[in-house]
Amino acid sequence: MVKHSTKNINKVVLITGASSGIGLALSWVAAKNNCNLMLTGRNQDALNNLKIEIHNRFPNSQVQILAGDISNEPFCHDLIKNCIQHFNKIDVLINNAGMSMRGLLNDTDLSVLKRLMDVNFWGAVYLTKYALPYLLQSQGSVIGVSSIAGFKGLPARTGYSSSKFALQGFLESLRNENHKTGLHVLIACPGYTESNIRKTALNANGEIQGETPLNESKLMSAEEVAEKIWQAYEKKSWYIIMTLQGKLAVWINKLWPRLADWLTYRVISKEPNSPFK
Secondary structure, eight states, rough: OOOOOGGGTTTTEEEETTTSSSHHHHHHHHHTTTOOOEEESSSSSHHHHHHHHHHHHHTTTTTEEEOOOOTSSHHHHHHHHHHHHSSSSSSSEOOOOOOOBBBBBGGGGGGHHHIIIHEEEEEHHHHHHHHHHHHHTTTTTEEEEEOOGGOOOOOOBBHHHHHHHHHHHHHHHHHHTTTTOOOOOOOEEEOESSSSTTTTOOOSSSSSSOOOSOOGGHHHEHHHHHHHHHHHHHHSSHHHHOOOHHHHHHHHHHHHHHHHHHHHHHHOOOTTOEEEE
């Protein structure tokens, strides 16, 4: 379990995708650690309920919410403005919100790839850009929730892998630009996680696929992922890859990329209703 940290008292943490999954779990971890929260997601009711529940359990943690779509640049500007108006600072920006997809490029409508780039990449870029002056003032942290798909291109996930590669390149460049400013940048790569992202993944036609192709009972819990991310944040880590499978995938891809291609194809081709069957 993550220990309650007195050093985080009154720190302001902005979390995207907070209405479910990893974002929801991160909200609870940050509240446990005495932080004030600015939360966003697309589900207004879920955010309302979360605000009430956090207030009831952790009354010292102030919570502000603003529902919206982070792929909309004006919304991102308003979200940062709202956060500064309420808290006068930002200490941690957690770019967690994301979408997935499943389908062969030959069959996939280009609007699917654009939608994933808009949310997974551009949403993080917009928010980081508008939050950056305040994060530099606080010598704060930018955290991007990525994936092994940001290290290794996955078949039938062209849009998802592309967006995660772009996100990681953006965050690495940002880190490199800020060697002397005190800004901390963390790239967090969970394994397959028990969350809503696969159930809301888009198919080749841009429709929500519904049922996940994975056995959810064998996946990491969102709570476990959130606690590992928080631990990495407190250690000021640059990267965290959370599973042995993920670490092996990264190293095999560096040393034997053709073997990595074959292994990823083999794994994904065995998924239920795989597009390769």
